[in-house]
Amino acid sequence: MPLTGPKQMFERAYKEGYAIGAFNVNNMEIIQGIMQAAGEEQAPLILQVSAGARKYAGQNYIVKLIEAALMDTDLPVVLHLDHGQDFNICKDCIDGGFTSVMYDGSHLPYEENIAVTKQVVEYAHARGVWVEAELGQLAGVEDEVSAEHSVYTDPDQAVDFVKRTGCDSLAIAIGTSHGAYKFTGEAKLDFARLEKITNMLPGYPLVLHGASSVPQEFVDMANTYGGKVGGAKGVPEDLLRKAATYGVCKINIDTDIRLAMTATIRKHFMEKPADFDPRAYLKPARDAVKNMVQHKIRNVLGCSNKI
Template sequence: MLYTMNDVLKEAKSKGYAVGAFNFHNQDVLEAILNAAEELNSPVIVQTTPPYIQNLGLEVCSVMAKELIKRCKIPVVLHLDHGNSFDLAQKCLVNGFSSIMFDGSKLPLKDNIKYTKQVCDACHALGVSVEGELGAIGGVEDNMVEGQSNNLIIPEEAQIFVEETDVDVLAPAIGTAHGIYKEEPILDFARLKKVRSLTTCYLALHGGSGLTEEQYREMIIIGINKINVGTELKLGWANTVKKAIEAGITEPMKIRSQCLIDVREIVKNKIRIFGSENRAQ
């Protein structure tokens, strides 16, 4: 069943767990995410980014996702991750996405507020939730993180941003990054606590692949409600394909079947850590 971000995060915030937001890059990964969530009776957020929308085609992407979600009995959010324009947000709305992110984090605060608010106004008119971002959550295109970003969120700016945009979910930069960590991330828990104390919206953690169980749980206790996982799923899928080919398996159906199993196990592990197992309402 298709839900908005607000629908699933309200319960998570009140009961002290986080909902996993898993990036899908093809049908195999999407099915594995949904199968894992169904098996563990967990709400789930499935999301994809502009490059993959461009690669798959927006209509193909949305029809595929909505058809698979329709078969699920659990709450599922279809989310645009790191949307980069008002035009793309509108197109995703037309194509049935139930949640939209506008990432204006590279803009000056004033412009980030302006454009995020435009997206919020359009989405809220249709009952669709919106996520925004403040600070720089690092990462590069080849999935290798070159180091820590110094552009962390300023808590007082977070308060202004949330109040002026009416955004539903905020992704604060607190030291995580997208991709594979070359060095252990330095997470600013004190900064996160300050952001939590100054804002009333839901909080999302980006760059969630590769963190420890203790780090996840500490951030959930502080107030993280949504945790993004993407890189681990891409690597899980790619490693399975690689192993199959090295073993002389070239039949696509056999490779796909193993991909579904392996990626599903990664997602199930995250769901259990995040505390959302058996939380589907």
């Protein structure tokens, strides 16, 4: 099945109160694990590629891996650019077959963010490609995206931004953050702010970045087998499920994939130190990704059997 855009996915998700998982991919095993999970759950998918992934694997490699995965499935799959840093990166991905791109100008002055987002929108829409933008800023570090403090999204500004840029979906800041260390105290999201934005932009799909839950089972496993992932704490899954009932149609998950793979590989190395065939430890790592993604689809996103 060919790649698709998010429009119909998001329309149904908004109407029925669930979210689509946007999972970051970097290599074959991650793609296979995600695809296997979604296949068993019969769930729509967004596979997203960050700037770091493009540097690590190369855009052409990742696109071809995803094309190979699509040969064995009839699932609807979106190929999305995560955190496009400028117009040229977005243009590259649009020209390279991506069906959705995110331009992240959240670090720029407001008017400059509007100007570049609008430029991306005009280029993308002329080619039938969806555009996600960001307003507000998430704290934390992920790949080349870094910010020391969160800047929560202003609801009035969000309405103005969407109107002036024509972007198709908007990533907002309500308390999530990038990376594995999201909260030091009680985990909470600003649902009052989210509800206000949703009410002011009725029917409009919102996006949560930095929404990994950092499962403690993988933190503990990594640390048990030689890791140093101390104090990692993510977004509780019940808060994410609640957000999906407030117009959040896309929830990004990256850190949880990294933790699942790394913890499983660490365990394998400690228990079977004689293994040197990469297939021996990448297969259980792939299975860990599959099981984690399947849990997210079924119990957090609520998008099982939604194709």
